[in-house]
Amino acid sequence: MDIQELSLRIKELDSQGKKTEMIPLMQEQIRYIKSVNDKEWLISALNNYAGVLRDTGDADGAITQLQKAREIAFEVYGANSVNFATILSNLANALRVGKFFAEAIVMFNQASDIYAKQNADKALIAGIKHNLSLIYAERGNTTKAFELQKEELALLKELPNKRVPYAIALQNIAATAASLELFDEALQYLALSELLIYANCGLESSLLAGVYNTRAFIFVKQKQFADGKMMFKKALKITEKTYGKQSQAYQSIMKNIEFLENNGDV
Numbered sequence: 001m002d003i004q005e006l007s008l009r010i011k012e013l014d015s016q017g018k019k020t021e022m023i024p025l026m027q028e029q030i031r032y033i034k035s036v037n038d039k040e041w042l043i044s045a046l047n048n049y050a051g052v053l054r055d056t057g058d059a060d061g062a063i064t065q066l067q068k069a070r071e072i073a074f075e076v077y078g079a080n081s082v083n084f085a086t087i088l089s090n091l092a093n094a095l096r097v098g099k100f101f102a103e104a105i106v107m108f109n110q111a112s113d114i115y116a117k118q119n120a121d122k123a124l125i126a127g128i129k130h131n132l133s134l135i136y137a138e139r140g141n142t143t144k145a146f147e148l149q150k151e152e153l154a155l156l157k158e159l160p161n162k163r164v165p166y167a168i169a170l171q172n173i174a175a176t177a178a179s180l181e182l183f184d185e186a187l188q189y190l191a192l193s194e195l196l197i198y199a200n201c202g203l204e205s206s207l208l209a210g211v212y213n214t215r216a217f218i219f220v221k222q223k224q225f226a227d228g229k230m231m232f233k234k235a236l237k238i239t240e241k242t243y244g245k246q247s248q249a250y251q252s253i254m255k256n257i258e259f260l261e262n263n264g265d266v
Contacts, residue, residue, distance in 0.1 A: 059098035
């Protein structure tokens, strides 16, 4: 197939979630782009290919491709450009997934500095704060993760076109606050997230299930078992409509309800 057909097929597979099938086609696409010596296109293709490799569990492969993209981006865009910072951020994320945490932190901070100097979209910096918080959470530094999530929230709050990402960030920080036993604060975050989802996604959004599920865990931690079970059931109802009874999400919530019932706490 020619390059247009190849590109369309890659998009089609992507829309179907068939990541593994995309890999050989993306390799062929990259070979073609190299043959026509289009460096900007090559940067984009390597970046996209790395994303697929990361999502299919090949973090090392993703790192290799993004290192190549970084070299070309440095040549094409320069070291102080937003485009170069974006490649750095993506490489840092691949390093995070590969558990090269120290290198990832350095690179995320480099990208963040460039974004700040170039007055880039605050959503880009918020994304870095989010990924850094994941690193610190995985390393067991929940307090530092919480601080970074607060910085992420402050940035997203200023962006009226990012209401849904803001709602998701509120859910994430609520879970962290709950793990620090800041239950009242966690519930406040969830209440705001719920309002934003109502306004922007409707009453049956799968995001609401996340609110109810996190709220349920908070109630259970406080030994408010009846309230916890009620929240799990609300999450279950939405999850059944959005993902179905066979989904992992549905089965997980169902197990939590059964656990409460079988242990006689409700």
